[in-house]
Amino acid sequence: MDKLDIDLIKILQENSRITISELSKRLALSRPSIAERIIRLQERGIIEEFTTRISLKAIGRNTILFIELSSLKVSPEIFEDMIREDQDILECHRVTGHINYFIKAAVNNMESMSLLIDRLLPYGNVNTSVVLKSPVPYRHIVPYTED
Structure with missing residues (x-):
């Protein structure tokens, strides 16, 4: 490039x-x-897609969560099939270490958060953090240059 x-x-x-x-x-x-x-x-796969970034707040998804799922109780395939279907989930990453998955979710209120946690509990131990502020909510990225 x-x-x-x-x-x-x-x-x-x-x-x-x-x-x-x-x-x-x-x-x-x-x-x-x-x-x-x-x-x-x-x-070359550098541009994967053209898309639209939606304001979560504008569509009522006022609460962003980061969820750690550990001690997975089912196979990764079963969990990943389930998580792909959950519309509250924005991202899900299988990781190394004592945590199995990091999940980013957006819900509209505490009740929705509680329901999401209840849906995840059968799959492992759930630790949830609520986002208070996002000083870098999204970053445009370019390749490293030799400059």
Whole structure:
């Protein structure tokens, strides 16, 4: 990847709906060159998808949780099949160490949090932390450069 690819990635992360024409102007490249670079970045798996980031607060998911699940009582496959279906779960990561999974969830109130915890209890020991503040809620990322 060259500097233009990195600049392109930065811009697309800020606004994935930007037009090819606007990208062409901002990067001083022809529209076909921009389109070709985007396709190449997708083919290489660098751009995985174009998506929309939704405000959790705006849709009533005011409480963000980080949950540690340890002492798994079922196979990882059974747990992972269940967790994929739970709409309160934003992310789930199987990790090394004494914790089996780190889970990020968003719920609308304490009752919903309680129900989520109740759904997880049959699968292992649950330790829940409520997010008070997110000084870095999301970060745009680019490849490391040699600069």
